[in-house]
Amino acid sequence: MNDYLSLDQQLCFAVYETSSEFNKLYTKALEPFNLTYPQYLVLLALRENDGLAQKEIGEKVRLGTGTLNPMITRMTANGWVTKERSTGDSRSVVISLTEKAKNSKRDIALAIKEAIERCGIQSNEYFELMKLLGSVRDKMKKSRMEQA
Amino acid sequence: MNDYLSLDQQLCFAVYETSSEFNKLYTKALEPFNLTYPQYLVLLALRENDGLAQKEIGEKVRLGTGTLNPMITRMTANGWVTKERSTGDSRSVVISLTEKAKNSKRDIALAIKEAIERCGIQSNEYFELMKLLGSVRDKMKKSRMEQA
């Protein structure tokens, strides 16, 4: 029981610190493009499937309307995406990549790839970590869903 | 190279999602105590070493003054810590746990322990994940420091 009480030994803190490091790495790599880290995640989601509704983007990047709405407004102002009411269901809004967003795909990916490689993270630990994180994340999510 | 371009395959996103799940778990477990997750991390830091300066807390929980200052002000208002200018060096501020904070230690730890156990995270994956996260975090931090 006492094992849980020390700051250094808490898994939450290890996740929190690593998340913070990723945030800093991406912030720095994306700065020249005038993009933030969560904004970049939205671009990635749209690259997998352009023209999503805001709600669908939210499901992909796990963000609610209170976060996404102002964020996408900013991305629109910065010329990364466009926003228009769906013709089919005019409650929903369709978000699409601009030409600028499509054209800068390679440059952005390269900047991030370089930043990641500079850290010297090994391929095997990359995938092992992904696997473990996925497992823990799913358990936590499942447990959270069951409570509601 | 193309491996890096999909959202699902990005380590950053796995960390981000897991961090978000921890945040939600702790938020829920700490809600009855009127404590947020980062505030709880500050309490943990003070339990390891009470009477730290704000700067020292910042080093432990990796937060800057722009975040910590208002946070600790809120924690003072909520009766978790006290704040007073150091007698030795009146630039620095000494943060100490209140009786309330000391007395609720067990109750809070129990609430979190229960929430974690409900998820069914195995002990071996807990420690394996800690190890991998620590390794990646250190590499990222080292790389970040070298750039400056």
Place this chain on the structure above:
DNA sequence: TGAATATATATCGTGTACGATTTAATTTTA
């Protein structure tokens, strides 16, 4: 000692995050 430098907080601006409420449009159903 007095000016330059360093240090610890405090403050400010921007951008997430999230729960709760509001508004507008669509679907369900009585």
Place this chain on the structure above:
DNA sequence: TAAAATTAAATCGTACACGATATATATTCA
């Protein structure tokens, strides 16, 4: 079909998170 329920965005309030600047106190050293 009209009222009720649902849904998608938008808005609001609170709380991080961080870089930059300001302020007050200490320290250094010419």
